[in-house]
Every structure is written in structure tokens, then in C-alpha cells.
Amino acid sequence: MTVLETRGDELRETWASPPGLVGFVSAVNHKSIGLRFIVTAFAFLLIGGLEAMLIRTQLIRPENGFLDAEAYNQLFTMHGTTMMFLFAVPMIEGLAMYLVPLMIGTRDLPFPRLNAFGYWCFLLGGVLLNWSFLTGSVPDGGWFAYTPLTGPEYSPTAGIDYWLLGVTFVEIAGVVGALELAVLILRQRAPGMSLLRMPLFVWSILVSSGMMLVAFPAVITASILLELERKLGLPFYDPGAGGNPLLWQHLFWIFGHPEVYIMLLPATGIVSAVVAVHTRRPIVAYELVAAALVAIGIISFGLWVHHMFAVGIPVLAQTLFAVASATIAIPSGIQVFAWLATMLQGRPRWSTPMLYVVGFVVTFVAGGITGVMVAAAPFDWQVHDSFFVVAHFHYVLIGGVLFPIFAGLHHWFPKMVGRVPNEGAGRLSFLLVFVGFHIAFFPQHILGLRGMPRRVYTYGETVGWDGYNAVSTIGSYLLGLGVLVYAYNLWRAWRRGPVAPDDPWGGDGLEWSTASPPEVYNFRELPVVGGRAPRWEPAPVPDNRTASTIAALAAPDGGGRQQLRTTMVAAEPDDAFAVAGPTPWPLGTAVAIGITLVGVLIDHAFLAAVGAILVVAAALRWTSPPGGWRARPETWADLEPPRSRPGGWHGLLLGLVAVACIGGSFLYAYFYLFVTADGWPPSGVGSPGLLLASAAVAAAVAGSVAVGVAGRRTEARTPALLLAGVLGMAALAADALDVADLRFSPSDHAYGAAFVTLRGFAMVVTAVGVLVLGVALRACLRRPGDPWTSAVMQITRLFWLFVAATTVVVWSVLQVTPRVSGGDGGGRPATGSHHSLGIGGGTAGELPR
Amino acid sequence: MSSVERRPWRRIALVGGPSSAWAAHLLVSYLLVPPACETTSVPLHVTTAVFAVAALTSIVVGVRGVDGDRSRPFAAIVLGAIFVLAILLQGAANAMVDPCA
Numbered sequence: 048m049t050v051l052e053t054r055g056d057e058l059r060e061t062w063a064s065p066p067g068l069v070g071f072v073s074a075v076n077h078k079s080i081g082l083r084f085i086v087t088a089f090a091f092l093l094i095g096g097l098e099a100m101l102i103r104t105q106l107i108r109p110e111n112g113f114l115d116a117e118a119y120n121q122l123f124t125m126h127g128t129t130m131m132f133l134f135a136v137p138m139i140e141g142l143a144m145y146l147v148p149l150m151i152g153t154r155d156l157p158f159p160r161l162n163a164f165g166y167w168c169f170l171l172g173g174v175l176l177n178w179s180f181l182t183g184s185v186p187d188g189g190w191f192a193y194t195p196l197t198g199p200e201y202s203p204t205a206g207i208d209y210w211l212l213g214v215t216f217v218e219i220a221g222v223v224g225a226l227e228l229a230v231l232i233l234r235q236r237a238p239g240m241s242l243l244r245m246p247l248f249v250w251s252i253l254v255s256s257g258m259m260l261v262a263f264p265a266v267i268t269a270s271i272l273l274e275l276e277r278k279l280g281l282p283f284y285d286p287g288a289g290g291n292p293l294l295w296q297h298l299f300w301i302f303g304h305p306e307v308y309i310m311l312l313p314a315t316g317i318v319s320a321v322v323a324v325h326t327r328r329p330i331v332a333y334e335l336v337a338a339a340l341v342a343i344g345i346i347s348f349g350l351w352v353h354h355m356f357a358v359g360i361p362v363l364a365q366t367l368f369a370v371a372s373a374t375i376a377i378p379s380g381i382q383v384f385a386w387l388a389t390m391l392q393g394r395p396r397w398s399t400p401m402l403y404v405v406g407f408v409v410t411f412v413a414g415g416i417t418g419v420m421v422a423a424a425p426f427d428w429q430v431h432d433s434f435f436v437v438a439h440f441h442y443v444l445i446g447g448v449l450f451p452i453f454a455g456l457h458h459w460f461p462k463m464v465g466r467v468p469n470e471g472a473g474r475l476s477f478l479l480v481f482v483g484f485h486i487a488f489f490p491q492h493i494l495g496l497r498g499m500p501r502r503v504y505t506y507g508e509t510v511g512w513d514g515y516n517a518v519s520t521i522g523s524y525l526l527g528l529g530v531l532v533y534a535y536n537l538w539r540a541w542r543r544g545p546v547a548p549d550d551p552w553g554g555d556g557l558e559w560s561t562a563s564p565p566e567v568y569n570f571r572e573l574p575v576v577g578g579r580a581p582r583w584e585p586a587p588v589p590d591n592r593t594a595s596t597i598a599a600l601a602a603p604d605g606g607g608r609q610q611l612r613t614t615m616v617a618a619e620p621d622d623a624f625a626v627a628g629p630t631p632w633p634l635g636t637a638v639a640i641g642i643t644l645v646g647v648l649i650d651h652a653f654l655a656a657v658g659a660i661l662v663v664a665a666a667l668r669w670t671s672p673p674g675g676w677r678a679r680p681e682t683w684a685d686l687e688p689p690r691s692r693p694g695g696w697h698g699l700l701l702g703l704v705a706v707a708c709i710g711g712s713f714l715y716a717y718f719y720l721f722v723t724a725d726g727w728p729p730s731g732v733g734s735p736g737l738l739l740a741s742a743a744v745a746a747a748v749a750g751s752v753a754v755g756v757a758g759r760r761t762e763a764r765t766p767a768l769l770l771a772g773v774l775g776m777a778a779l780a781a782d783a784l785d786v787a788d789l790r791f792s793p794s795d796h797a798y799g800a801a802f803v804t805l806r807g808f809a810m811v812v813t814a815v816g817v818l819v820l821g822v823a824l825r826a827c828l829r830r831p832g833d834p835w836t837s838a839v840m841q842i843t844r845l846f847w848l849f850v851a852a853t854t855v856v857v858w859s860v861l862q863v864t865p866r867v868s869g870g871d872g873g874g875r876p877a878t879g880s881h882h883s884l885g886i887g888g889g890t891a892g893e894l895p896r
Numbered sequence: 897m898s899s900v901e902r903r904p905w906r907r908i909a910l911v912g913g914p915s916s917a918w919a920a921h922l923l924v925s926y927l928l929v930p931p932a933c934e935t936t937s938v939p940l941h942v943t944t945a946v947f948a949v950a951a952l953t954s955i956v957v958g959v960r961g962v963d964g965d966r967s968r969p970f971a972a973i974v975l976g977a978i979f980v981l982a983i984l985l986q987g988a989a990n991a992m993v994d995p996c997a
């Protein structure tokens with residue numbers, strides 16, 4: 048046996064998951080989890096597709112009795128929800144989780160346990176949503192679940208609760224995955240892979256992860272508020288009690304605007320990867336395309352601006368928004384031209400992935416044109432809420448997201464599975480999908496122009512819509528058949544396709560230098576990068592320091608699952624660190640959250656409380672050092688002391704960004720209602736008490752100071768942490784006393800509801816801070832001199848800064864606003880937002896249906 | 897270590913400046929629409945000019961920060977140019993649409 052082979056064996060042992068069921072529930076490796084995301088999301092694509100077939104079957108002829116109105120509402124709601132929440136984003140995250148570590152030359156994600164947790168949240172959330180089919184109360188409020196339709200009055204059954212809880216669960220998974228991917232990309236690139244040498248797919252994932260971190264919290268908040276209204280009667284959306292149903296639309300679209308680009312950007316990243324490999328040329332104007340990706344991400348944020356106003360929006364202000372949307376055409380156009388130029392310069396190989404890419408470009412450009420038509424306000428007036436809109440957004444979503452995903456799955460399948468899918472079957476699937484798609488959705492434009500509304504379960508014989516509908520349905524069947532052919536092709540290849548070579552396409556990226564499928568540890572010797580297409584260029588010679596680090600990391604020597612961390616911009620080696628191995632606690636935590644949610648769902652307070660306690664227990668169990676308490680960090684590959692923060696610190700920072708966005712959305716809700724309600728606080732309520740609330744804030748801030756001392760002075764660490772714990776609990780006690788003694792009930796008026804929610808948010812943050820102190824204390828006592836412990840201390844300090852900031856902000860808002868408003872509020876009128884369309888631009892607005 | 901790495905704030909200006917200028921321009925323009933209807937649109941146009949200049953300045957400052965090799969921050973220059981263009985397009989909308997409509 049050669050030295051290299053021994054090392055391979057040693058690495059394999061270090062990185063392998065245990066066999067059998069135990070291994071299945073405790074696996075954390077990015078490839079296992081990534082594949083699970085992909086397979087599960089594909090299953091949801093098939094479910095959502097089946098729902099679409101049922102919808103189209105109902106519409107095949109006038110006055111059809113196949114589905115009744117109620118079933119129709121449920122099916123389009125579940126179809127839209129499944130496709131948007133359970134298929135598109137998880138599929139993209141799964142591909143990224145699997146591929147990005149390979150593309151940037153590292154062994155695993157920075158927080159593998161968190162990643163596994165995300166998967167279980169996604170799976171349980173998806174199951175919860177679909178469980179509603181078994182109970183008979185299926186969500187039926189549309190995929191954007193507008194209030195008041197989804198409020199307790201109009202939707203008394205549990206359907207909407209399934210929607211809210213399931214979607215929240217899935218969005219938690221989305222946030223967790225985004226955080227993981229962002230830290231991965233920023234801190235674990237191969238030495239030499241500076242930002243401007245990253246593959247474009249990695250760029251797109253970086254931008255889209257950043258967007259998820261700030262966009263998903265808004266919908267999580269909106270759902271929490273609605274669930275509080277439905278279960279506890281807190282009237283956030285109830286205009287009779289100071290609430291406002293339009294608040295839902297504002298919060299939902301703060302998420303919904305970027306959501307489209309969150310899916311589209313990675314799709315274009317896939318396209319760039321496929322085009323480069325299948326034309327055998329690097330993408331022309333790489334830097335332009337990278338700049339375009341970032342520009343699209345930022346501009347789609349800017350579209351939020353128009354949600355910052357609760358008052359009527361004048362035409363000019365609307366135009367500014369429309370101009371901002373249209374500006375996205377510039378960077379989008381840059382990308383399209385870069386792909387076309389690359390194809391013209393190279394020698395395209397018309398493989399299945401390339402065909403799907405061409406289908407994408409054609410369809411996406413057409414969708415863009417109809418999008419401009421929809422965005423033009425007067426035109427929108429006629430097509431608004433018609434089938435024209437349905438056609439438009441399917442051009443964007445199927446052409447712009449599904450086609451690229453199909454291209455990417457086929458392209459990377461040999462790498463991920465080690466088998467080659469059949470090209471003939473792949474091309475046949477493309478033919479069916481592409482032709483079927485256009486037959487299905489082109490006629491819907493005409494139907495829309497002829498006045499057929501969306502979301503109606505049938506139509507009369509005399510209106511002249513029957514021919515187009517029949518054609519559309521037949522096209523849908525072709526499209527569905529194409530999807531089945533595609534799926535069958537992959538499934539058969541998985542079973543008994545020809546064995547794939549390591550690099551079947553002659554690819555440019557690092558992923559193609561691993562085995563097919565890759566070894567559990569990906570790279571025996573971590574690669575060093577000197578350009579944008581490492582496989583098409585001579586490998587650079589690493590400097591001594593890098594070379595010796597790589598050699599050390601090739602031999603684990605009992606140091607656990609070691610990885611290399613590099614600097615953020617230039618990707619110079621920074622430090623080595625070990626990540627966690629297999630553990631079932633992420634699953635345990637997700638199940639505990641599931642128990643809590645089910646408790647809420649069936650109105651069982653006891654079950655919910657038990658679940659909440661289990662969540663805390665499982666999460667604490669999970670926070671052991673990577674490799675367990677017995678690992679020996681002194682054997683980690685030796686590098687100079689790191690120049691930058693530990694990865695966990697960056698992870699927490701991004702996590703706090705997401706939590707701050709949840710808190711920010713609560714604040715947004717508070718101010719929105721403050722502006723639109725008559726009387727804030729309502730007459731007779733008066734300003735909130737000052738004494739206990741201020742004492743609580745003072746205690747929290749003092750706790751934060753104590754944590755700061757603990758971080759700076761090692762000898763005072765234990766007492767300072769204990770002191771901080773006492774202060775934190777004192778803050779919680781003062782808060783609890785104060786809230787228990789309120790002069791108003793949170794269910795009487797939106798003021799009380801918003802007040803209690805904000806206070807509750809600050810209390811939850813403080814309580815988690817106390818738990819974090821417990822973890823830090825345990826680390827300091829059991830492993831005083833460890834790098835892990837010093838990382839935990841840095842993390843604790845960061846968290847307590849956040850605790851202090853949160854309590855201070857909440858306190859100021861709650862104390863100041865009632866005093867300045869003089870007790871009778873602004874009482875300004877609210878108008879509709881422009882978003883009854885569902886997807887895309889547009890301006891007119893009233894509530895749907 | 898490259899010169900970019902030693903001057904982080906210049907890089908931040910280069911990447912963050914034009915985009916922030918664009919976002920600020922959007923926000924301020926929104927806020928100025930109602931007063932523009934009541935009195936005059938001049939503040940709107942001044943806003944556009946100010947933020948376009950600010951965006952251009954941050955590009956120039958940022959590029960100067962990368963001594964020697966001027967071609968390197970090409971991607972960032974393109975990014976900045978996209979935002980300058982976006983600001984000017986919004987300025988055109990301000991000039992063409994009646995603020996009272």
C-alpha cells in the first residue's frame with residue numbers, strides 16, 4: 048500500500064457516516080444532506096405537478112364537474128405553495144450544498160450539524176403541509192395567503208394553520224441553509240481562489256443566500272403574527288380592533304419581491320456553468336456577469352422601498368418603482384449576451400443540459416417581454432388577475448427556474464451519482480417539456496386577454512374560452528409526460544446506468560477533479576487555484592506555508608474532520624479547524640420543534656409546552672465541541688494563530704442578521720399599525736409603565752457588559768459569566784412581572800397585540816442569551832484552554848451585544864411612540880399595495896377574489 | 897497581500913458607494929414626491945444630481961485606492977456604472993412624470 052492510499056483510508060474513516068439507520072438519521076456530510084434536499088425537492092415537484100395536472104383537467108372543457116370549487120381552491124393553493132416553497136428554493140439549496148464545497152475545493156460545510164437540522168426542518172415542514180390532505184382541511188387561501196381571507200373569520204378550519212406552520216418550518220430551513228452557504232463561500236475557498244476567481248454559480252449562490260437571510264424573515268414574521276391572531280385572537284390584521292389586513296401584503300411582498308430573484312439568480316448561475324462546459328470556453332466577460340449578479344441582488348432589494356409607506360402612492364412614486372424594476376433588465380441583458388457570445392465563440396455540444404439552457408434563454412426572454420407588458424400600468428388594469436398573469440409567471444418560473452434546474456441536474460448527475468444518464472431519453476424529455484410548455488402556456492395569454500380570470504374553477508360554454516383551454520390542457524399533459532421521462536431517465540441511470548468517469552464533460556471547475564461520486568472527504572490533498580478555470584489551466588505551485596498546511600490536512604492523525612479556513616477576499620490560508628461528525632441531535636431538535644408546532648395546530652397547549660422544552664434540551668445536547676468532548680484539538684494541523692474571527696462567529700453574525708430581520712419585521716408591523724390605526728394606544732389605555740421595563744433593560748445591558756468583561760479577562764471569566772446569567776434572569780423576571788400586570792389585554796386591540804409581541808421577542812432573545820451563557824460556562828469549565836472555547840466566548844459576546852441592542856430598541860420604541868402620539872394615533876388612511884397579481888410587477892390593487 | 901487588502905475602506909467605497917447612493921436616491925425621491933407637487937420639483941432634480949455625483953465620486957475614489965494596476969477592479973466599476981445609470985433613469989422619470997398625478 049502506498050502512502051497516499053493509507054492516507055485515503057484514514058481520511059475515509061474520519062469522514063464516514065456510521066452504517067445503517069443510525070447513520071441515516073445522524074449523517075451530516077454535505078453530500079448526503081445535499082442529495083436528500085435534491086431528492087425530496089424533486090418529489091415535491093412531482094406532487095406539485097400532479098396538482099397542476101388535476102387543475103388543468105378540470106379546465107379542459109366548460110362546466111366540467113371533475114373538481115368542485117373548494118377542491119379547486121385547495122389544489123391551486125397547494126400547487127403554488129409546493130412549487131415555490133418546497134420545490135424551487137430547496138432544490139437550489141440542495142444543489143449548492145452538494146456542489147459548492149466541491150467547486151471551491153473544501154471538504155464540508157462550516158456547520159454540518161446545522162445543515163442537517165435545516166434538512167429535517169424542510170422535510171417535516173413539507174410533510175406537515177401535505178398532511179392537511181389527510182385531514183381534509185387543506186389550505187385554500189392562495190399561495191400568498193392574503194388576509195382577511197386567511198384570518199380566523201373567513202378561514203375557521205385548520206387548513207391555513209397547516210400552511211402557516213409548514214411554511215414557517217420550511218423557511219427556517221431556508222435561512223439556515225443560506226447562512227451556511229454564505230459562510231462556506233466566504234471562508235473556505237481553496238487557497239488562491241480570490242473572489243473574482245470563483246465560479247459564477249458560486250457567485251450566484253452567494254448573492255442569493257444573502258438575499259434569503261433578509262427576505263425569509265419577513266414571511267416568517269407575517270406567519271407568526273397571523274398564527275397568533277388565529278390561535279390567541281391577537282388582532283394584527285383585524286381592522287375592527289386597530290389591525291390592518293394590508294399589513295400581511297406588505298410583509299409578504301417584502302419577501303415576495305426578492306423571492307423571484309432568489310430563485311432566478313442561482314438558475315442563471317447554473318446556466319453559466321453549463322454554457323462554459325458545453326461550449327468548452329470560459330464565459331465571456333466573467334467580470335461583467337459577476338457584477339450583474341450582484342447588481343440584480345441589490346436592485347431587487349430596492350424594490351422594497353415602496354413598501355415602506357402605508358399611505359397612498361402617487362403616480363410618480365409608482366413610476367420610480369417601475370423604473371427600478373426595469374433597471375434589472377440591464378444586468379439581465381448583460382448575462383444573456385455573455386452566454387450568447389460564449390456560445391458563438393465556442394463549439395457548443397448539443398447535449399441535454401445545453402438544450403435545456405437554450406430552452407431557458409428563449410422562454411425567459413419571452414417571459415421578460417410579457418413582464419414588461421404586465422408592468423405597464425394601464426395594460427395591467429385589463430389583465431390584472433387574469434390568465435395572462437398566470438401565463439407570464441409560468442414563463443418566468445418554468446422557463447427561468449425549472450429549465451435551468453433540469454439542465455443542472457443532468458449536467459452534475461454523473462458527478463453526484465457516478466452514473467451517466469441516457470442522452471437520448473434526456474433529449475426526448477426536453478422536446479416534450481419544451482413543446483408541451485409552450486402549447487400549455489402560450490394560449491393562456493390569449494385567454495387572459497379575452498377576460499378569463501385566474502383562480503376560477505370553471506367557465507361557461509358561451510364565452511368562447513373552450514378551445515384555448517383544451518389546447519392548454521393537452522400541452523400540460525405533454526409537459527407532465529416530459530417531466531416523467533426526465534425523472535425516469537435519472538432514476539434508471541441511478542439503478543443501472545453506465546459508470547461515469549471523473550470528468551465526463553471535460554469541465555473547467557474543481558468539482559470535476561474529484562472521483563464520481565466524490566470520496567466522503569472530497570479531496571485528499573486540498574487544491575490550490577491560480578485562475579478561473581482550474582481544470583483548463585496549469586496548476587500553480589503553492590508557497591511553502593500553503594504546501595505544508597495542505598500536507599498536514601491530508602493526514603487527519605486523530606484530529607477529526609479538519610478543514611482549512613481562508614481569508615475572505617484573497618483566500619489565503621488562515622487556520623485549520625475541525626467540524627462536527629455524525630449526530631442525531633439536529634433531527635432531535637427538528638422533531639421537537641415539530642411537536643411544538645403540532646401542539647399549536649391541535650390547540651394542545653401542554654403538548655406545545657413539552658415540545659418547547661424538548662427543543663431547548665435537544666439544542667443544548669447538540670452544542671458539544673466538534674468531535675465530542677474527548678477530541679484532541681492540539682493535533683489539529685498547525686498554523687499560526689488565525690488572523691480573523693472563527694467561522695462560528697461569522698455564522699452567528701449572519702444568523703443575527705436574520706433574527707434582526709424578524710425583529711425588524713415586528714417593528715415594521717408595530718409602526719405600520721401605529722400609522723394606520725385610529726388611536727395608538729387606544730383611548731383609556733395610557734402609556735406603558737416605565738419602572739419595571741427600564742429595570743429589565745438596565746439588567747440586560749449590564750449583563751452584556753459583564754459578558755464583555757468575561758471575554759477580555761480570562762481570570763475573571765467564570766464569575767463574570769455567572770453574574771451575567773443572574774442579570775439576564777433578573778431582566779427576564781422584571782419583564783415577566785411587567786407584562787403580567789398590563790392594564791390592557793393583547794386581544795382587545797392591535798396596540799396590545801403589537802406591544803406584547805415586541806416585548807415577547809426581546810424576552811425570547813434574552814432567554815436564549817441566558818442559555819448561551821450556560822453553554823459558554825460549560826465550555827470554560829471543561830475545556831479552558833481550547834480554541835473551541837475561545838470561539839464560544841467570542842460568539843457569546845456577540846450574542847450579548849445583540850441582546851443589549853434588542854432590549855434597548857424595543858424599550859425605546861414602546862416607551863416613546865405612545866407618548867408622542869398623544870394617545871390618539873395618526874389615523875392616516877392605508878391604500879392597497881400593487882400586488883394582487885401574485886407575481887411580478889404591476890400596480891392595481893384590491894384584495895383577491 | 898495585495899494593495900486592495902490593505903485599504904479595505906476604499907474597496908468598500910467602490911462596491912458599496914454607488915449602490916447606497918442609488919438606494920438613498922430612490923428613498924429620498926419617494927419622500928420628495930408629495931412636496932414636489934405642492935411647491936416645486938427642483939429638490940427632486942437636485943437630489944438626482946447629488947446622488948449621481950456621489951456615486952461617481954465613490955467609483956473614482958475607490959479606483960484610485962487600488963494603486964498601480966488600474967484594470968483590476970473592472971467588475972466593481974461596471975457595478976458602479978449600472979447604479980449610476982439607474983440613478984439617471986430615475987432622474988429622467990422625475991423630470992417626465994407630473995408629481996401631482
Ligand code: HEM
Binds near residue numbers: 190444
Ligand atoms: C408542471 C407544469 C405546471 C402547470 C401545468 C401549471 C399550471 C398552473 C395553473 C393552471 C395555475 C393557475 C390556477 C388558477 O389560477 O386557476 C397555476 C398556478 C400557479 N403555479 Fe403553476 N403550473 C406548473 C408548474 C409550476 C411551477 C414549476 C411553478 C413554480 C416554480 C408554479 C407556480 C405556480 C404558482 C405560484 C401559481 C399561483 C397559485 C395561486 O394562485 O395561489 N407552477 N399553475
Ligand SMILES: [Cu+2]
Binds near residue numbers: 300353354880881882
Ligand atoms: Cu411590492
